[in-house]
Amino acid sequence: MTALCHELPAWQTLQTHHESQIRQLDLRQAFAQEPQRLETLSMQAPHVFADLSKNLWTADTERLLQQLAHESQLAAKRDAMLAGAAINSTEQRSVMHWLLRTPLDAGQLAASPVLQAWQPDMKTALQEVHDTLNQMLALADAVRNDRQITDIVNIGIGGSHLGPEVVVNALEDWIDTGKNFHFVSNVDGHELGHVLHRIKPERTLFLVASKSFTTAETMLNARSARQWFLDHGGSEDPSEACSIDRHFVALTTNKAAAAQFGIQRTLGFWDWVGGRFSLWSAIGLPIAIAIGPMQFRAMLDGAHAMDAHFFTAPLVQNLPVRLGLLDVWYRDFCQFSSRCIAPYSHGLRRLAAYLQQLEMESNGKSVTREGLPLSVPTAPIIWGEPGTNGQHAFFQMLHQGQDIIPVEFIALRDGGKYLGEHHQSLVVNAIAQAQALMVGRDGEGAEKFCPGNRPSSFLLLQRLDPASLGALIALYEHRIFVSGAIWNINSFDQWGVELGKKLAKQLHQRQDSQDWEGVDASTQGLMQRLAHSNF
Numbered sequence: 001m002t003a004l005c006h007e008l009p010a011w012q013t014l015q016t017h018h019e020s021q022i023r024q025l026d027l028r029q030a031f032a033q034e035p036q037r038l039e040t041l042s043m044q045a046p047h048v049f050a051d052l053s054k055n056l057w058t059a060d061t062e063r064l065l066q067q068l069a070h071e072s073q074l075a076a077k078r079d080a081m082l083a084g085a086a087i088n089s090t091e092q093r094s095v096m097h098w099l100l101r102t103p104l105d106a107g108q109l110a111a112s113p114v115l116q117a118w119q120p121d122m123k124t125a126l127q128e129v130h131d132t133l134n135q136m137l138a139l140a141d142a143v144r145n146d147r148q149i150t151d152i153v154n155i156g157i158g159g160s161h162l163g164p165e166v167v168v169n170a171l172e173d174w175i176d177t178g179k180n181f182h183f184v185s186n187v188d189g190h191e192l193g194h195v196l197h198r199i200k201p202e203r204t205l206f207l208v209a210s211k212s213f214t215t216a217e218t219m220l221n222a223r224s225a226r227q228w229f230l231d232h233g234g235s236e237d238p239s240e241a242c243s244i245d246r247h248f249v250a251l252t253t254n255k256a257a258a259a260q261f262g263i264q265r266t267l268g269f270w271d272w273v274g275g276r277f278s279l280w281s282a283i284g285l286p287i288a289i290a291i292g293p294m295q296f297r298a299m300l301d302g303a304h305a306m307d308a309h310f311f312t313a314p315l316v317q318n319l320p321v322r323l324g325l326l327d328v329w330y331r332d333f334c335q336f337s338s339r340c341i342a343p344y345s346h347g348l349r350r351l352a353a354y355l356q357q358l359e360m361e362s363n364g365k366s367v368t369r370e371g372l373p374l375s376v377p378t379a380p381i382i383w384g385e386p387g388t389n390g391q392h393a394f395f396q397m398l399h400q401g402q403d404i405i406p407v408e409f410i411a412l413r414d415g416g417k418y419l420g421e422h423h424q425s426l427v428v429n430a431i432a433q434a435q436a437l438m439v440g441r442d443g444e445g446a447e448k449f450c451p452g453n454r455p456s457s458f459l460l461l462q463r464l465d466p467a468s469l470g471a472l473i474a475l476y477e478h479r480i481f482v483s484g485a486i487w488n489i490n491s492f493d494q495w496g497v498e499l500g501k502k503l504a505k506q507l508h509q510r511q512d513s514q515d516w517e518g519v520d521a522s523t524q525g526l527m528q529r530l531a532h533s534n535f
């Protein structure tokens with residue numbers, strides 16, 4: 001049995017180090033005293049340059065964190081994922097989303113010794129991945145060339161929504177089909193209702209995206225979309241031009257449930273792809289339709305380059321490892337309970353929402369892989385908005401509030417397609433905010449005082465293209481794996497979301513039976529208020 005993380009010797013050493021060295025650390029002095037600081041605490045990874053020097057740590061902190069990684073058997077845990085072991089222990093599943101972007105010849109990953117020992121079933125899985133990918137890209141191409149289809153409606157929630165949505169938004173400049181993309185996730189009928197109002201059945205392709213094909217919200221939205229389709233001239237008869245067969249596709253691991261629902265055209269994937277890691281699979285079909293097969297493959301290649309870096313680079317020069325360790329450092333030693341995501345990019349406007357699921361659903365856990373209670377906090381609260389908008393809203397608190405909130409700036413070196421002259425202003429603002437957080441402001445009165453010494457990381461991409469975006473998202477996936485491995489939690493299940501679903505189902509039933517036995521007064525009161533006509 002693995003020791004609890006806070007019982008490891010390195011944990012104790014890090015606590016002492018925090019007390020004696022870091023509590024008093026002043027970043028302004030640190031830069032003045034350490035000429036090598038930027039060099040030591042920054043690095044270039046595939047497609048992403050990271051400046052971690054404005055964080056509240058030193059080279060010594062990193063050395064001790066690396067020792068913690070060693071004592072936590074991080075490398076062995078990472079290699080177990082690469083070997084296809086069932087590391088999602090509560091569901092007895094492998095965790096292989098990275099296989100979805102592995103080339104048939106294994107590409108840069110081939111350098112890993114773990115790969116040399118790959119079992120034959122891994123090779124079979126890789127072949128299946130490519131067969132399905134080819135099938136998916138062929139369908140994407142056919143839809144792209146189908147002039148009749150003008151609107152793509154993706155119906156899905158959580159991992160079957162956020163990934164495709166963040167990527168299609170981010171790669172707006174790369175969309176070359178002239179089609180409209182709609183993402184419907186909320187069970188609130190307004191979301192689907194507004195979309196249905198704007199589309200025509202004969203011109204629409206509905207993608208029903210659900211790994212399980214049982215998620216209540218998605219099923220209700222899909223049923224309503226299907227009914228609307230039939231009510232507006234669509235047909236169940238496959239020989240008709242405007243048929244369900246032609247206008248609905250299911251993206252799921254549960255093909256039987258999709259068929260039962262009445263959708264015959266399905267693209268599958270596997271139980272070893274977690275929902276929040278699934279944008280690289282058939283769930284990525286809207287992305288492939290938007291940017292085309294070649295650019296979809298470029299996105300996979302970018303992610304693969306980051307995978308190869310994570311699986312093969314020494315841990316000390318491994319960006320996901322360094323960031324994951326920084327996350328543990330901030331959460332448990334500095335006691336920072338949140339992290340602000342500040343992408344200086346309109347394209348990345350949904351990144352914080354995407355990362356909320358990725359990080360908080362993965363690492364918002366309180367027991368170890370062995371089911372033992374953890375007495376240290378895990379995932380921080382992830383939140384944020386794009387810059388420069390955030391500067392005119394919550395940045396006030398980041399500069400002068402009493403909580404210290406590490407900020408993660410994400411910026412692009414090159415601008416996109418439109419109004420390139422704005423880009424310089426955008427990026428300079430990002431750098432200036434990081435600088436302001438650190439240097440602070442003094443001597444101009446109490447109201448204007450900014451304490452400074454506030455930490456931030458800065459991630460810089462060359463541009464927002466498919467490959468860089470793929471690498472950036474893979475970086476986050478692996479970073480979350482790293483902090484989860486240090487906490488020794490299972491980052492790949494999500495039992496916490498089950499309870500609410502179960503209770504919602506029960507409330508529906510109780511509403512019908514009016515049996516409130518054993519239900520607390522508040523829940524019962526709210527439910528009964530719903531039924532009152534004189535609200």
Ligand SMILES: O=P(O)(O)OC[C@H]1O[C@H](O)[C@H](O)[C@@H](O)[C@@H]1O
Pocket residue numbers: 157158159160209210211212213214215218275276361494497
């Ligand atoms: O893709 P689905 O099976 O419909 O699941 C959609 C989402 O709902 C669940 O409740 C989980 O919390 C998410 O991890 C998942 O991505």
